[in-house]
Amino acid sequence: MRPPLRLRLHRGTTAHVASLYPFSVQGTLGYRGPYIGVDLLAGGAEFCWDPFESYAAGAVTNPNCWILGEPGNGKSALVKSLLWRMAAVYGTGTGGRWIAIADPKGEYAPLAELLGLHVVRLEPGGTTRVNPLADGPGADDEPDDRRTLRCAEMVTALVATVLDRPLTQLEDAAIYATVEHLGRTPATPTLTDLAALLTDPPAEVIRTLRRPTAEVLPELTALTYAVDKLLSRSLRGMFDGPSTVPPRWNGPGIVLDLSAIPIDSDALPLVMVAAAGWLSQLMVGPGPRRIQVLDEAWALLGNRHTARYLQSCFKLGRTYGVANICIAHRPSDLGAQADDGTSTAKIAGGLLADAATKILLRQAPDQLESATTRFGLTDPERQIVGQLTRGRALWKVAGRTAVVHHMLGRADAALCDTDARMAGNTAPQPVAA
Ligand SMILES: Nc1ncnc2c1ncn2[C@@H]1O[C@H](COP(=O)(O)OP(=O)(O)OP(=O)(O)O)[C@@H](O)[C@H]1O
Numbered sequence: 001m002r003p004p005l006r007l008r009l010h011r012g013t014t015a016h017v018a019s020l021y022p023f024s025v026q027g028t029l030g031y032r033g034p035y036i037g038v039d040l041l042a043g044g045a046e047f048c049w050d051p052f053e054s055y056a057a058g059a060v061t062n063p064n065c066w067i068l069g070e071p072g073n074g075k076s077a078l079v080k081s082l083l084w085r086m087a088a089v090y091g092t093g094t095g096g097r098w099i100a101i102a103d104p105k106g107e108y109a110p111l112a113e114l115l116g117l118h119v120v121r122l123e124p125g126g127t128t129r130v131n132p133l134a135d136g137p138g139a140d141d142e143p144d145d146r147r148t149l150r151c152a153e154m155v156t157a158l159v160a161t162v163l164d165r166p167l168t169q170l171e172d173a174a175i176y177a178t179v180e181h182l183g184r185t186p187a188t189p190t191l192t193d194l195a196a197l198l199t200d201p202p203a204e205v206i207r208t209l210r211r212p213t214a215e216v217l218p219e220l221t222a223l224t225y226a227v228d229k230l231l232s233r234s235l236r237g238m239f240d241g242p243s244t245v246p247p248r249w250n251g252p253g254i255v256l257d258l259s260a261i262p263i264d265s266d267a268l269p270l271v272m273v274a275a276a277g278w279l280s281q282l283m284v285g286p287g288p289r290r291i292q293v294l295d296e297a298w299a300l301l302g303n304r305h306t307a308r309y310l311q312s313c314f315k316l317g318r319t320y321g322v323a324n325i326c327i328a329h330r331p332s333d334l335g336a337q338a339d340d341g342t343s344t345a346k347i348a349g350g351l352l353a354d355a356a357t358k359i360l361l362r363q364a365p366d367q368l369e370s371a372t373t374r375f376g377l378t379d380p381e382r383q384i385v386g387q388l389t390r391g392r393a394l395w396k397v398a399g400r401t402a403v404v405h406h407m408l409g410r411a412d413a414a415l416c417d418t419d420a421r422m423a424g425n426t427a428p429q430p431v432a433a
């Protein structure tokens with residue numbers, strides 16, 4: 001009798017086993033766009049991604065993206081190297097990709113230097129000011145009513161955050177009518193002009209409100225105090241007057257350095273709204289493909305007024321060909337504005353639905369439940385997210401999933417290193433271009 005065939009148990013990595021069972025690993029996502037790293041679910045195949053390429057290929061329905069992960073896992077590093085590699089593939093500025101970054105930690109300076117991005121550093125009470133109510137380069141292509149709505153939404157988010165409540169109908173209408181009135185004046189409007197007009201509304205605004213002046217003024221008192229508080233404290237010297245920054249729409253892009261505002265202060269969400277408002281002027285109208293990065297975007301998720309404003313920025317993006325990349329820490333940040341169940345669920349759901357690409361870096365065990373619900377993770381995906389190491393992420397690109405190890409080269413490391421201070425090395429590292 002022939003002896004039975006006995007094979008020794010063999011274990012291998014997906015990279016090796018794939019050569020024996022080629023269909024046991026998934027195919028790659030494609031090669032269009034800058035190289036990010038290797039897809040561990042595709043046997044270590046290359047992983048390339050670009051929001052506009054994904055959109056053009058029909059893989060996603062919008063170019064927006066959320067990146068979430070515990071601090072120090074490589075969210076910002078991913079964005080910095082992505083932007084740098086994008087510039088190498090497509091070029092920058094009007095002929096390539098135009099980049100706008102809201103930078104609350106002041107860490108994009110090395111990238112700005114390499115790409116020639118214009119850095120605008122704002123400081124409370126400082127001398128560099130930008131005007132979120134001014135017209136941008138695409139003003140002629142933006143219909144008046146859309147412009148009024150865009151500016152009014154920004155002012156509403158600012159004031160409602162200060163008041164810590166939704167605006168009354170009259171307050172809301174007064175803001176819209178005043179912004180509309182300012183849009184008809186020949187001079188460039190500022191938030192200071194808006195404050196003056198809310199305190200002493202012109203006849204045209206009162207007519208729109210269809211109430212006698214004696215009734216309107218007392219009802220607008222809280223609003224005027226809130227605008228005053230905004231201009232004299234949180235936004236002082238940064239957004240409260242005419243712009244002191246020469247417009248440079250034709251360059252490769254802009255970095256708004258907000259690092260002078262303490263990261264956990266009440267002012268940061270307000271400053272982020274005004275910053276996003278100013279950047280939105282640059283996003284409207286026809287132009288090159290634009291990428292807007294909001295790092296530390298969790299600051300906008302702390303209340304439903306700012307979260308709703310972020311949602312309106314996403315919508316604007318779709319109209320004008322802007323890819324929004326937002327960085328936050330935890331999936332639960334997306335529902336942090338939990339003051340009423342329905343509106344919270346709607347805003348969080350809307351923000352996620354408006355971003356077809358979601359990149360999840362490592363999450364703490366207490367976040368896995370929330371990640372599973374919000375991102376529709378399977379059990380194995382949930383386990384992976386809890387075990388990811390620095391630089392690795394679970395990517396959800398519409399219906400496709402990949403586990404990507406973001407590869408950093410030596411030159412990238414100098415761009416992305418935020419550990420230098422922890423390691424006691426404060427000298428800037430040279431970057432080999
Ligand atoms: N793929 C990677 N390979 C090696 N090192 C990496 C990788 N990604 C990031 N790092 C390093 O990890 C450190 C932290 O990265 P980064 O600042 O991007 O984290 P973060 O998630 O943005 O943190 P925070 O939430 O605090 O802003 C940096 O010094 C960076 O160089």
Ligand SMILES: [Mg+2]
Pocket residue numbers: 075076077295
């Ligand atoms: Mg970061």
